[in-house]
Amino acid sequence: MSERKLSEQMMLAAIVQCAKEAVISVNPEGKIIYLNKAAEDLFGWKAEEVIGKPMSIFASDARKQKKQFMEAIKKGGAQFETVRRARDGREIPVLMTVMPVKDEKGNLLFSSGIMVDIREQKKYEAKVEHLNEVLRAIRDVNQLITKERNEENLLQKACDILVKVKGYTGVCILYKGKSYTAGEEKECKKVLEFIKKEGAEKKEITSYKFDERYLVISPIIKNDIHAFLYVIRSKEFNEEEMGLLKEISGDIAFALDSIAKERELKEKEILLSHVFESVQDGISILETDLTIKYVNSTMEKWYEKNMPLVGQKCYEAYHNRNRPCDPCPSLRCIGSGRMERNIVPGLPGSRAEWIELFSYPMKDDSGNVTGVVEFVRDITARKEAENKLRESEMRFRSIFENATVGMYRTTPDGKILMANPFLVKLLGYESEEELKRRDLNEEGYYEPDYKREKFIKEIEKKGYFVGEQAWKRKDGSTIFVRESAVAVRDEDGKTLYYDG
Incomplete structure (x- = not known):
């Protein structure tokens, strides 16, 4: 080499x-x-x-x-x-x-x-995978929240979703004194015993070393909602994971608060519906263009021939008109923003031929009128009674004016309220107004045996008087008459006047 x-x-x-x-x-x-x-x-x-x-x-x-x-x-x-x-x-x-x-x-x-x-890489990958599982649990819980409106089902299903996260051995939620659990029964039982003993309810998310495992307590709090999420894991919770569990708790709190508000709103709607239906007067809610949005059963009975009422214009359904009534209290209410009232004819042939209409504005937070609540009172019977009374008064007035006997109405203190022409002439006066200026207690009777005190004593005792009387005429002369009178009293028995 x-x-x-x-x-x-x-x-x-x-x-x-x-x-x-x-x-x-x-x-x-x-x-x-x-x-x-x-x-x-x-x-x-x-x-x-x-x-x-x-x-x-x-x-x-x-x-x-x-x-x-x-x-x-x-x-x-x-x-x-x-x-x-x-x-x-x-x-x-x-x-x-x-x-x-x-x-x-x-x-x-x-x-x-x-x-x-690659141990650190594997740890990181395991951490990422675990966090992804928690994120998937958040997604599943959020999907659950959009569908489930029963709070007990919501909490139990949320536990069932979370316990599927790898490494979570038990999940508990406490709400309104009731526990919802998923996972290893022994683990959950230990947690519940620990909570009962230690009172483990925290305002912020907290992690504990718990019986060779780790426990996270996450508060579920919003408005009047106070619940707690407990998650058990074999490994220690990291900050990112605790942040995600806090997010889940927030989502559950939002859902519980939403369900509570929906329940409260529904209860109010039921109560309001019962109130509406129990009111004997008609109730009609209108939009600002006079379209009917809601009516109670009273209105449906009165206007059954024009059903369904909702969706029609009020003047169409209630008056068979093709344009608003004139005057229309509801239009005035929309314009003024105040309660308006009027008596108007109802639908001919309906149960309510005459109605007294009270229109109240509905306003938004800015004070703008968004609709009208109409309270409709059937005054058909009152109108009929008024007409009969008017007719009766006309007949009475005719008899009163044309009678050939003297007729009067006086008060206990001696004032003359009414006198017909015959009595005016009989006593020598020029007019009823002139006669009304006379004080009967002072100058009504002439002879000592015919004092007014005697008349009042007898009529108050018996409720009527029949007998001879001596009346003093304008010129001072005395006229003897046969007088019949009755005492007219109120509900408490107090005398209002004498008719004779």
């Missing part, structure tokens, strides 16, 4: 010896012929301890790994991930590059396995 070639080989040997990668060379029979310093450090063997020994002392699975090594030699070299065993029995993942060395005739001289320690 030339001096130059020898020098090159020595330099190459020095480079290999100082390389960071572990290098092990074997002869064609599989016996170790070389081990560099990096290989010694990685596997714990000294070169002199393994030279001449089979390569299998580094194998974790000798048959499989020998076959893998020989196939790489046949291919002229290859690179692959494998596992090699250290002197102390530890299995070390490595990236191995197999390089066969042959002579000029193609005969195999030796083969070298160049190995890079």
